[in-house]
Amino acid sequence: xxxxxxxxxxxxxxxxxxxxxxxxxxxxxxxxxxxxxxxxxxxxxxxxxxxxxxxxxxxxxxxxxxxxxxxxxxxxxxxxxxxxxxxxxxxxxxxxxxxxxxxxxxxxxxxxxxxxxxxxxxxxxxxxxxxxxxxxxxxxxxxxxxxxxxxxxxxxxxxxxxxxxxxxxxxxxxxxxxxxxxxxxxxxxxxxxxxxxxxxxxxxxxxxxxxxxxxxxxxxxxxxxxxxxxxxxxxxxxxxxxxxxxxxxxxxxxxxxx
Numbered sequence: 001x002x003x004x005x006x007x008x009x010x011x012x013x014x015x016x017x018x019x020x021x022x023x024x025x026x027x028x029x030x031x032x033x034x035x036x037x038x039x040x041x042x043x044x045x046x047x048x049x050x051x052x053x054x055x056x057x058x059x060x061x062x063x064x065x066x067x068x069x070x071x072x073x074x075x076x077x078x079x080x081x082x083x084x085x086x087x088x089x090x091x092x093x094x095x096x097x098x099x100x101x102x103x104x105x106x107x108x109x110x111x112x113x114x115x116x117x118x119x120x121x122x123x124x125x126x127x128x129x130x131x132x133x134x135x136x137x138x139x140x141x142x143x144x145x146x147x148x149x150x151x152x153x154x155x156x157x158x159x160x161x162x163x164x165x166x167x168x169x170x171x172x173x174x175x176x177x178x179x180x181x182x183x184x185x186x187x188x189x190x191x192x193x194x195x196x197x198x199x200x201x202x203x204x205x206x207x208x209x210x211x212x213x214x215x216x217x218x219x220x221x222x223x224x225x226x227x228x229x230x231x232x233x234x235x236x237x238x239x240x241x242x243x244x245x246x247x248x249x250x251x252x253x254x255x256x257x258x
């Protein structure tokens with residue numbers, strides 16, 4: 001059985017962590033396949049939106065604590081982990097708009113994957129927990145970095161140090177997601193969001209994502225300069241011309257990414 005599956009619908013790619021019997025806990029096979037899948041999608045300009053989700057009743061329970069690491073040296077372990085955290089890097093920095101579809105538990109590195117995404121669609125049954133302290137470990141996949149930027153330093157400290165269970169309602173309250181969705185509407189809400197993004201101008205979407213990422217790293221003056229470069233580039237694109245024509249002709253635009 002594939003540990004990660006890929007389904008495509010036009011410009012939307014859905015990546016599913018596929019170890020439902022283990023709440024999609026991460027082993028080497030799953031992580032190898034996840035990185036390979038995401039790298040392939042990031043290299044494909046026709047993919048505009050990537051949805052990451054879990055099979056069964058969980059999003060992802062984090063690292064698989066049943067894996068025996070006996071005999072693994074620190075150097076090899078760190079090298080392997082550095083290769084695997086590439087998945088979070090692509091979700092955050094890749095050209096695609098990334099959506100975490102969280103319907104169930106997201107813990108540890110699974111929580112980190114969701115936090116690395118541009119958007120999170122969560123059901124009322126979604127539950128988050130840092131969980132690294134439970135395993136006597138410090139954390140990986142960028143969760144401390146992502147949480148600090150998503151919910152602020154004080155709350156990120158509380159989430160990671162106190163290791164408390166975060167319900168869907170609490171996740172909305174602290175800013176992990178903008179809303180939680182009832183189970184009956186989860187799939188339709190997720191699909192509508194993905195379709196809306198996929199129908200948008202891909203160059204502009206990628207540039208806006210880059211602007212938002214820069215906002216956490218660069219000074220205001222530096223952001224102004226990079227915004228100007230991207231704004232001019234997108235403004236002179238064929239998609240911008242199409243947007244103008246569609247507006248004047250009162251029709252839906254057809255964007256091609258040029």
